[in-house]
Amino acid sequence: MNLKFFFKFYYFLSFLLLILTVFFLLNNGLLVKKNNRQPEKIIIYNEVGKEKSTVSLLNNFYNGLNEYRYTKKYKILSCFVHKNMCTVMSELLCLLDYPKLYGNDTKITDKSYTNRTCKKVNERNTIDFIHEPNTKPKTKNPWIYLMIIRNPIDRFISGFLDRCDNDRIDTSDPQMCYGCNRSLSCAINKIYQRMSALFFDKYPLKKNPDDYHFLPQTWRCNLGEQFNLFTFLNYSQPSTFYPSLARSLLKNNVENEVVDRILNDLQFSRTYHATVRSEKRKKVTNALYNDPDLMGLLIGIYYHDFVTFNFTIPNFNYRIV
Incomplete structure (x- = not known):
């Protein structure tokens, strides 16, 4: 009887010790559930320096x-990131494996996403697949892992003009632009809400x-x-982007004439929905930089894109805490 009581008491103390240990770790921030910690925040101030709004990052x-x-064939892969030259990179890598599909008059910038040459190939x-x-x-040589990165604000604007303010599509379609029908404020708020819900x-x-x-x-x-x-x-820096791409291709024995063709296509032709010089782009850019609240939300969404890839955060009256 005494031995049975001893074991019961021993298990009780062990369980109590476990509970106290977990409580101690949680209370001291040493045991944190993944994706459940308090995020950083951006505090936005008005013209006189008074706190205006706060956005969680x-x-x-x-x-x-x-x-x-x-x-x-050349052991090169690319991370597919929408609005970061993604369809062109699909065509570039398709060209390397299937050059006969590309005649002299065919450019790797000719295709859209829906009619890409190596679809599902x-x-x-x-x-x-690397194994x-x-x-x-x-x-x-080992496999080369490439990822095209882009200034987060430029990338957002390109996406907005493609999905939200595009004359070639029905922007009133609720399946487009989260149903925001060309509204910049609506789109940014919807993105922030959905990304917050997805992550947390x-x-x-x-x-x-x-x-x-x-x-x-970064996701x-x-x-x-x-x-x-x-x-x-870095797609946002053409002076370094093209030489870096060429070096990566040449490193795994892509032929010089093929690299020259690729660079020529990239530098002297544009994709069908390129927005880099459009008047709409200027309009959206001005709207963003004149609205600290919208810019604050964008930084809340893309803060780690800025920091991770060394892009400069737009300068306005804010503080990260």
């Missing part, structure tokens, strides 16, 4: 938005095409675990 990496394009949602048999490699799991969120156009770049391709594998090519 979305956290950094999120795994689950993984799309890749690749060439097995060089496209995966995991990188398992598959490769019968005709042109290189013995407040409710199940079925991702739609708008989400993919506006999700942060792509499992960067939280594989960041160091990637070479990042």
Whole structure:
């Protein structure tokens, strides 16, 4: 009887000790549930320096938005990021594996996403393909991981003009631009609400095409675990972007004449929905930079894109806390 009582008392003390240990760790911030910590905030001030509004910053990496394009022949893969030259990169890598599909008059900038040449051929949602048999490699080098990055504000504006203020589509369609019908304020608020819900799991969120156009770049391709594998090519800096792309291709034995063709297509032709010099772009840019509240929301969404990829955060009256 005494021995039985002893074991009961021992298990009770062990359980009590476990409860106290967990309580201590939680109370001292040493045990934190993933994606449930208090995020940083941006405080926005008015013209006289008085606090105007506060925006929580979305956290950094999120795994689950993984799309890749690749060439097995040259062992190069690219993280597919909407509005970051994604369709062109799909065509570029398709050209490397299937050059006969591209005549002399065909440019890698000619295609749209819906009629891309290698649709469902060089496209995966995991990188398992790097372990598959490769019968005709042109290189013995390791796989090269590429990701095109872009200034977050430029990328947002490009996405907005494509999904929300595009004369070629019916912008009143509730399936376009979150149903915002060209409204910049509505679109930014919807993006912030949906991204917050997705990251913090407040409710199940079925991702739609708008989400993919506006999700942060740091949420792509499992960067939280594989960041160091990637070479990042800055699309917002043409003076470094083109040489960096060429070096990456040449490193895995892409022929000089093919690289020259690619660079020529990229630098001297534009995709059908390029917005870089449009009047609409100027209008949206001015609207953003003249509205601190909207800009504050954008920084709340893309703060870690700015910090992770060394882009300059727009200068206005705010403080990160």
